[in-house]
Amino acid sequence: MRPFLYERADQPEAAVIAARIQGQQQAPPTAAAAQFIAGGTTILDLMKLDVMQPQTLVNVGKLPGTIEMSDQGLRLGASVKMAEAAENEIVKRDFPVIAQALQLAASQQIRNMASLGGNVLQRTRCPYFRDVSYSACNKRNPGSGCSALDGHNRNLAILGTSDKCIASYPGDFAQALIALDAQVETLGPNGGRSLAFADLHKEPGDTPNIETQLQPGELISAFVVPTGAWTRRSLYLKIRDRESYEFALASAAIALDMDGQTVRGSRIALGGVATRPWRAREAEETINGQTLNDETARGAAEAAFRGAKVYSHNAFKVELGRRTLARALLDAGRMEI
């Protein structure tokens, strides 16, 4: 195996220092010499596949992390396990979209291991990224090309793509966070900061190897989700090829503020179809102020996919994505809260 240094941090500050010492080079965090590891459900796979070759792993899985309600809303520590958050009574009752997005992801075994911070940073399942025998992958090997463009791309993105990369963002939890206007708190070499979750991930553009706004050695410490009239009327609908343990072909995270049958405000995010966590603002603008019914739901769904660009095997995701969103909107409207 490729040798690497393994360090375990007891405090976030120590983790950041350990990562900084080991990672001086100018590289996006995913290529940094030092990598954080929590549950290890992504990075160990990628190391075994030789996709990532960190020289240092800093274990942040033992850092303290809690689930609390505060004045700002729900605060989820980054080292909280997916399972713990998915099964938390407050989350289930007041933020069902978060609980469902977590519960419908991965398997129970993985949810028991994987941390929330690691979850939002999970990397694409694009087969050409995960298999180093394909030389062309701009995300893995900048400038080498994209095998997916003329390869098998059924599971890949139709929104937010570029001619350099169409890898889809695979996560579910991130869709709930972006829909609910969550903030991310981080700790980095230059101290702590807070940024909108919507600003965390980047579209591939010309640099698909740069996936987030994080700096090397910057550690996510918590997510803060504001409470609002919409958080209880929220849900996550995930459509996939099998009923469990599978990534979304299309998914929708929905939170609605209703006034009778009228949508006072909506928050909509889409999974399985985009290169990053995807807030569907056009859909929100279309449905806000409207009576929620089949027609308006489909109108919002049309708007959401107006900018879609399809490839040889994934054109169906436009129609599937629309239907998923429409169904999710109608289901959310019918929720009893």
Place this chain on the structure above:
Amino acid sequence: MSAAAPEPKANMGQPVPRYDAREKVTGVARYASDQQVSQPAFAFLVTSAIARGDITSIDERGAREVPGVLDIFTHRNTDDLTQTKYGQQGGGASTSIQGLGPEIRHDGQIVAMVVADTFENAREAAYRLKIGYSEATPSASFESAGTEMKDANGIMSVATQAKEWLSTGDVEDALSKAAVTVDAEYSTPTQHHNPIELFTTTCSWQGDKLTIYEPSQFVFGLKNAVAERIDVAPDNIHVVSPYVGGAFGSKAQMTPRTGLVAYAARKVGRPVKLVATRDQGYTISTYRAETRHHVRLGSDRDGRLVAYSHEGFEITSRPDSYSVKGTEETAHLYSFGAVATKVNVVHADRNTPGFMRSPPVVPYVYALESALDELAVKLRMDPVELRRKNDGMKDSFGKEWSSRSLMTCYDQAAEAFGWSKRNPEPGSMRDGEWLVGWGCATAVYPTHNAASAARVSLRSTGEALVQIAVHDIGTGAYTVIGQLVASELGVPVEKVRVELGDTLLPAGPVAGGSVTTAAAGSAVLKACAQIRTRLIGGASSGDGAPLAGVPDGQIRLREGRAVAQDGRSEELAKLFERLGQNQIEEYAEFVPAGASSNAMERLYQGKPTFVGGSNGEKLMYSLGAEFVEVRVNQRTREVRCPRAIGAFAAGRILNTRTTHSQLMGGMIWGIASALHEKTELDEKRARYVNDNIAEYLIPVNADIRDIDIILVPEIDNEVNPVGVKGLGELANVGTAAAVANAVYHATGIRIRDLPVRIEALLA
């Protein structure tokens, strides 16, 4: 008794728990890679990153720098490995593509093997090995330019000796005159076996003797093939494979890795252990090739079939013509009237496909049973009644069935399913936002038999030992063979020890063609009869013996005693004592009718012989009927399968527990083949894309809800001495058609290309 261990009905044996259950669940069972060898070195494969072209350079420098590297094997230093013959009929090599280059003939071809002191070092060195290629444009599959299509006629397959395609009557004439016709094309995708136990090989030399630990479905085949590959006498090779963690056909033949590991172990002078990775398993072994079908059916207004035409197309590698030729089986299934069949192979730049659970019938029965459903819709006829209309004890060629309980299966399964409540109108049955569909199809598998030897011994203590080099690939062979010996020798099953999967034992057939119980069982019956003859002869002839003078034919072995019809008896211990022996051991060979006279000699040479199915005087098949309910979301169109019921008749059932398990597992796999399983191919690069079990979908628990298995009693004493019809490959046949037919019933959309996927239902 429970759902998993059903109450035996007529001609069925007890649901004895698995012989190897405790060993397996407690981890005591040693699979091949668990075997302890002294000071092993570890091997890691490097496989090609292109599907067609040549290796132009190999840079070993980085790899050699990794500490602990013992040697690196490439085409440059392995050319004295013998090219062995491709085992078209089973046995032998799984492919003609055995060399490590420089010519690359498929994606993932083994191009190098690194051997090091640890697995980790071997892997790192393998990652650092730099292979340069000159790449040519490959042909991936049916749609690709540059493939070559040939009539598959004359290509022998394992169970089919036919030289001409089956046909009778004038199909074109019958179709032109038929009142109702169906003319449709179907396709099935590439699928891989994905046994949980990976492809592993451990080779250990002691002087000029080689021991191979490898999960195998045919230890005598492996032994002889490796002997040829590395040029040693077969007698110097010992293959050990007592437990196999799933195989489904993928471990039936020698793959290129085994000879390479044996060769490396000899070269580095210590045992070498290889565990190929999951993705390497997709290309270093075989798979179920994609198929296409053109099916035409004609019937009269009442649904009586007058014509069946079926042309199949199958992908294979460039050099090898693997073909399953399922029309040889489907052509007998109903009374069709006129029949015309033909199969073509299409050569592409792919690894050679091979046996995968129910090879001929899975794709071809899917096509036929789908077409029958289409015909039933056109006739406005219940699909069960359409099958009943064309059921008969003779096929279109005038051949009779040895036994056929198809409609009994249909009736029992339909009753349990509640089929009579079905509204035939597509889209008519709903549950909230879910469209409900019910479909059915026939399951069928040819009843084969093969040569087998067996050795059985019985001791004065009542303990018995049975030894045969057959293979329990999870099927229950240990258990049912033990049960047979117990019942034949009249001793408790707990007192029977069973040894399988080792070339030091009497030869048994490949675990293929669902033949193990029939073949090994027949040899066991023979050996047990020989023991009985000796014992009973002693019991009836001894001076002052309790059974002296009783005719031998009236003495049975029962509950550890020799028992006469009048109730007199003698304990085994006393009987042995009087015979002056502690144990009696008998070796027997069984060669089925229709097999060549040298079938046993050929078996010891690793060459399988199959008889039965449609090749004998009578048609011998196990049969079943499967009913499936699907639910399709009316908006987002995902398909779910909440329940399935199958009824099956397969002659004598030796153990209702292992049978239930086999059939249930088969139906689950059938549902998977309808809704989940597909190896995705990068058409441009001719490479497998989803070569792991995260991305290659097999059902998880949430996908499989209620599966009910009904065992239909059937007696058939013509098939073989044991009276069993193989059923390991029965229940995954037809399921895909039942699911697709149910999807049609739910949605009105006919899916003719498997798997049924959401994109086809969004229209």
